[in-house]
Amino acid sequence: MSEKINVTWKDEMAFETEVNGFKIILDADEKVGGKNRGPRPKPLTLVSLAGCTAMDVISILKKMRVNPDYFNVEVSGELTEEHPRYYHTINLRYIFRGDDLPMDKLQKAVNLSQERYCGVTAMLQKAAKIVHEIVVEV
Amino acid sequence: MSEKINVTWKDEMAFETEVNGFKIILDADEKVGGKNRGPRPKPLTLVSLAGCTAMDVISILKKMRVNPDYFNVEVSGELTEEHPRYYHTINLRYIFRGDDLPMDKLQKAVNLSQERYCGVTAMLQKAAKIVHEIVVEV
Numbered sequence: 618m619s620e621k622i623n624v625t626w627k628d629e630m631a632f633e634t635e636v637n638g639f640k641i642i643l644d645a646d647e648k649v650g651g652k653n654r655g656p657r658p659k660p661l662t663l664v665s666l667a668g669c670t671a672m673d674v675i676s677i678l679k680k681m682r683v684n685p686d687y688f689n690v691e692v693s694g695e696l697t698e699e700h701p702r703y704y705h706t707i708n709l710r711y712i713f714r715g716d717d718l719p720m721d722k723l724q725k726a727v728n729l730s731q732e733r734y735c736g737v738t739a740m741l742q743k744a745a746k747i748v749h750e751i752v753v754e755v
Numbered sequence: 756m757s758e759k760i761n762v763t764w765k766d767e768m769a770f771e772t773e774v775n776g777f778k779i780i781l782d783a784d785e786k787v788g789g790k791n792r793g794p795r796p797k798p799l800t801l802v803s804l805a806g807c808t809a810m811d812v813i814s815i816l817k818k819m820r821v822n823p824d825y826f827n828v829e830v831s832g833e834l835t836e837e838h839p840r841y842y843h844t845i846n847l848r849y850i851f852r853g854d855d856l857p858m859d860k861l862q863k864a865v866n867l868s869q870e871r872y873c874g875v876t877a878m879l880q881k882a883a884k885i886v887h888e889i890v891v892e893v
Contacts, residue, residue, distance in 0.1 A: 618833070618834045618836075619831055619832065619833050619834070620797075620798050620801065620831065620832050620834065620842075621829065621830070621831040621832075622798060622801050622802055622805065622829070622830050622831075623827055623828070623829050623830075624802065624805040624806050624809050624827065624828045624829075624830065625826075625827045626809065626813060626823075626825070626826040626827065630810055630813065630814065632806055632809055632810070632828075634802050634805070634806070636794035636795070636798050636799065636802060637791070637793075637794045637795055637798070638791075639793055639794045641779070641794070641802065643802070643806040643810075645810055649814070650814060650817075653775070653776075655775075655777055656774035656775045656777045656779070657774070657775055658802065658803045658804075658805075658806030658807040658809075658810065658875065659758075659803060659807055659874055659875055660758050660760060660774050660775070660803075661774065661799045661800075661802055661803035661806070662799075662800060662803040662875055662878065663758065663760050664760055664762065664772050664774060664779065664781070664796065664799055665796050665797060665798075665799035665800040665803060666796075667760065667762040667772070667796075668762050668770055668772070668781040668796030668799070669796040669797055671762050671764065671770055671796075672768055672770070672781075672783055672796065675764060675768065676768065676787070676788060679788075685764075687764070688763075688764040689761055689762065689763045689764065690761070690762045690763075690770075691759065691760070691761050691762075692759070692760050692761075692762065693757050693758065693759040693760075694757065694758050695756070695757050696756045696757070696758065696874070697874075698756075700871060700872055700874075701871060701872055701873055701874040701876065701877040702874040703874035703875065703877045703878040704758075704874075704878065733838060733839060734838055734839055735839055736797055736834070736835075736838075736839040736840040736841035736842075737796065737797055737800055737841065738839065739839040739841045739882070740800065740841040740842065740879060740882040740883065741878060741882070743881040743882040744877070744878040744879070744881040744882065745878065
């Protein structure tokens with residue numbers, strides 16, 4: 618199976634794309650000739666990763682009948698100093714709030730995503746060290 | 756340098772995030788319990804790659820005084836059959852239109868991006884075979 622996307626130049630540093638029918642404008646920072654009309658491309662890699670694993674986890678937890686009140690994945694990427702600058706280390710924090718959140722089930726859901734289901738993790742872990750932690754906030 | 760992003764659960768399979776101040780909703784397809792209120796996370800990896808290299812190329816060409824009338828990067832990713840499903844092969848087609856587009860300069864700009872500047876290429880090429888071609892349309 619193949620997926621195809623077009624990223625089309627608008628003007629200056631701005632590009633327009635459409636993903637699953639949703640338009641996204643990409644643009645650079647003013648410092649490098651852009652006009653900040655949309656997000657930078659590189660952090661979308663982090664969004665792709667966090668979104669992929671977040672959807673895995675919430676759907677696995679639903680099957681386990683674990684229903685958090687709040688769920689957030691905080692992803693942070695450490696960039697290399699030298700060009701090409703990429704994320705050499707990525708931290709994923711799975712943050713939950715709710716009344717009945719057994720840690721063993723949260724861990725199982727996260728591990729299933731990180732080890733078996735999340736294709737973006739599978740790609741990026743060949744280039745970056747990906748570490749994760751689970752946080753239950755009271 | 757570090758970049759941090761939060762991907763926060765809305766409901767069902769929908770998540771909300773903000774990248775450089777721009778809100779993006781992620782959602783799954785109806786077939787897997789989503790409501791298609793935003794793009795899937797995985798193809799954002801392709802957008803990240805194509806946007807990164809597209810911005811490199813247009814800014815290098817500007818320095819070379821090459822000004823295309825039209826520029827589009829078409830990115831297609833071939834997914835593995837087995838879980839975790841990721842892009843094992845990625846094709847980048849750099850498509851240009853315009854009056855004065857010397858192929859040696861186009862190639863130089865694309866090669867500089869692919870070999871030296873594009874951090875997303877640097878990451879993804881550790882997991883996927885990335886191939887590219889340059890097309891000048893008349």
